[in-house]
Amino acid sequence: MATTPIEHPSTTSTLPMRQKPIPYTLINGRRTPLSSILPPLVFGTATFNHQYNSDPFALDTTGLVTSALTHGIRAFDTSPYYGPSEQLLGNALATPFVRETFPRNSYMVLTKVGRIAGDEFDYSKEWVRQSVNRSLERLHTEYLDLVYCHDVEFVSPAEVLEAVKELRRIRDEEGIIRYIGISGYPLNVLGDMAELILRETGEPLDAVQSYANFTLQNQTLAGSRGILRLKAAGVDVVPNASILGMGLLRRDGVPVGGMGDFHPAPSPLREAVRNASDFCNAYGERIEVIAIRFALETWISAGALCGSKGDPASGIPWKHESIDDVGGSKLGVSVIGVSRAPELEKTMLVWRSILDGLEGGQETAVQAGRWYRAWEWSTNRRKAVQILAEGVQEVLGEGFNYAWASPGPGYVNKREKKKGGIVQQSEAPAPWLTPAASPEAVPVQDVGDVGEERSLPLR
Numbered sequence: 001m002a003t004t005p006i007e008h009p010s011t012t013s014t015l016p017m018r019q020k021p022i023p024y025t026l027i028n029g030r031r032t033p034l035s036s037i038l039p040p041l042v043f044g045t046a047t048f049n050h051q052y053n054s055d056p057f058a059l060d061t062t063g064l065v066t067s068a069l070t071h072g073i074r075a076f077d078t079s080p081y082y083g084p085s086e087q088l089l090g091n092a093l094a095t096p097f098v099r100e101t102f103p104r105n106s107y108m109v110l111t112k113v114g115r116i117a118g119d120e121f122d123y124s125k126e127w128v129r130q131s132v133n134r135s136l137e138r139l140h141t142e143y144l145d146l147v148y149c150h151d152v153e154f155v156s157p158a159e160v161l162e163a164v165k166e167l168r169r170i171r172d173e174e175g176i177i178r179y180i181g182i183s184g185y186p187l188n189v190l191g192d193m194a195e196l197i198l199r200e201t202g203e204p205l206d207a208v209q210s211y212a213n214f215t216l217q218n219q220t221l222a223g224s225r226g227i228l229r230l231k232a233a234g235v236d237v238v239p240n241a242s243i244l245g246m247g248l249l250r251r252d253g254v255p256v257g258g259m260g261d262f263h264p265a266p267s268p269l270r271e272a273v274r275n276a277s278d279f280c281n282a283y284g285e286r287i288e289v290i291a292i293r294f295a296l297e298t299w300i301s302a303g304a305l306c307g308s309k310g311d312p313a314s315g316i317p318w319k320h321e322s323i324d325d326v327g328g329s330k331l332g333v334s335v336i337g338v339s340r341a342p343e344l345e346k347t348m349l350v351w352r353s354i355l356d357g358l359e360g361g362q363e364t365a366v367q368a369g370r371w372y373r374a375w376e377w378s379t380n381r382r383k384a385v386q387i388l389a390e391g392v393q394e395v396l397g398e399g400f401n402y403a404w405a406s407p408g409p410g411y412v413n414k415r416e417k418k419k420g421g422i423v424q425q426s427e428a429p430a431p432w433l434t435p436a437a438s439p440e441a442v443p444v445q446d447v448g449d450v451g452e453e454r455s456l457p458l459r
Contacts, residue, residue, distance in 0.1 A: 303332020
């Protein structure tokens, strides 16, 4: 299990009072729009999984979640498919310190239904209900803020529609779900499903989460096939996840965890990314750094059409940031995935700098006692990153905007239904590795003991 959180030097100031609730209301069947309250920076916990780490139980997930909260993050994304992620996140949010300082209504929990394993999906009403109840138990919560149908491209449109209708029934009759969306990779499928659901039900989706479609390597989410089509289908919020392309945009290549090399990127694309990494090195930059800053900073504006006015994370421990402090306009929503304290610390520094470059950033910095030239530095940094991003696009060549097949050739869903609606599983899902069964655990050390190569996000 995760260790007891260790307070970092930047988080040892006097602890504040209980944090304020996110302003959600439900009156006469009308609820606060998700785009009014979802924070524009979401902590993704797909990294609490054997795909990205050989032993997620050895990670200090409790310390990570606690530090994220103190830095202003107020939304966490998980899934039953992410191995022990729901369990680890739930345990981190259930510590006495978090319960006392960060009441449940002061942050949002986002999870998913439908995906069980790499080749196993179940979107039936029976499984949706079972999955939701299991997530509530694992996450130690009485309600879920947002539930996605996970990776909708792997099942039929009829199955997606059935799952969405059941989630809405649970929302309306049981009140344990607040918002409903879908997630996936192929943009054409996401657009098709959003349009189908609006047409068949008369109600648009609250959210459509896309991953790896707005990065240094692939920016199609910002175009007519992405956010513009989803907006036309009435989608309220379009979060951009996996800004490193599931770890593709790293100098060391895709991460290989306890499940081996899972990444679907073909060899030519990997080679092109390696060349792009060498290009960044020639200008004294790491491709990860450019990729993170570019995606977060550019999506703030490119994703604003389906963004949110939720308060952003300040990036500074115990400092609350209001959306009005950074101009008051909608900001595109991004999901970040980190595994270790240095990754979180560096991501928060980048995020703070990005906020400094927004409208009113100069005045906000001065009022907060930060450097009066923070806004100037941020805008200059944005220009430099944009130049390198354009260079990376040139180096990638045909690899720019390339999308791999999802699902891949020969895919077969091993989950089947018997007649009469009884769910039958063709073979039992492999349970996630427990600490005893995991590869030899190496305790995660604090910032000073982690090398530079592991100091940036994996996802």
